[in-house]
Amino acid sequence: MSAALALAPPLTLEEFLAWEPRQDCQYEWDGVQPVAMVGGTYAHAELANRVYDALRAALRGTPCSVIRTDLRVMTAENSRVRYPDLVVTWSPIHPADRTMPAPVFILEVLSETTGATDRGTKRREYAALPSLARYVMLAQDAPIAVVCDRAGSFEERQEHAALELPEFGLTLPLTDLYEGLLPG
Template identity: 30%
Template sequence: MIAARDNFPQPTPQEYFAWEEKQLHKHEYIEGEVYAMSGGSRNHSLIAVRFTTLLSNHLDGSACEVGNSDLRIKIAKSEKYTYPDVSVTCDDRDKTTTQYITYPSLIVEVLSPSTEAYDRGGKFRLYRNNPALIDYLLVSSTSIEIDLYHKKDNGEWIIINYKEGDMIELKSINLTFAIAQIYRGLTLTPENDVT
């Protein structure tokens, strides 16, 4: 999904929540500015559902919760709210809010040609402000490629690139899985062939 700036007056977060409940489409909120979210491709949707299912099954019976693209993330210490494709929180503080979570340990964004630069740059800079975030996963919808941004114990972020045949390790939720689980049966179209 991509955010496109809409021409609205600058609402407060509470006005934004009330207004968005009445809208047909989702909108991100970045410090008073409201951005409409566009839809994704078939592969985008299938990949997001596979991640949601995989993570939910893995965490069943734990204190962690898996959210889909309808769950907002509040960027810590700011008035910024985004919609990732998939998120996981294991933080009890997130059980006290109904409109969003603030302390995800894992965020998954499925990339498309129109969102990749934002997801890798500006959105990641926002997400890094969340103190509980350990793993940020960027998943291609056009080729078998996943990039993991992982925060080490010393706070340094490293990037691990995964490709066909690899096993992916998410230390944030103690899960290792084959990349093939996500891409099985999909017809992948290179970016320059997307219509």
């Protein structure tokens, strides 16, 4: 979830990269201004956690890293800074790194305030990353997964379908991911 910054923002990406680590909360850079990342719902956090847990278990013992929200992803030819809900990379990460190198998988959980950006702007930005194999968006209010792959396909999976992540040999039934998170 995000909200535009009301204070005088940094004017360039370089100023943002120097400014952002000193802030009390996390910000993305949309190419023009900082955008504060504000709190989300339990469903939002839990969906990302469930995918994170499944990926960590499936990829244990491999050289990949699965990261939740703390490392930035540079997009749009390194002119924008994003903090996806979950990112996977096969590239080495050093302890002091703040930027995720060569993401192969990105997950965003959609919210009312960020859904349009996640489906539009971020989708285009992530698709331009040469390393990215798959971008997944999960609705938090219905069992829906929107899956975009490197080949350019765009598929929506609903209710009793599964989220298939062939890059990791993993299939996640949507009913399991959403168990206990939806009313009714």
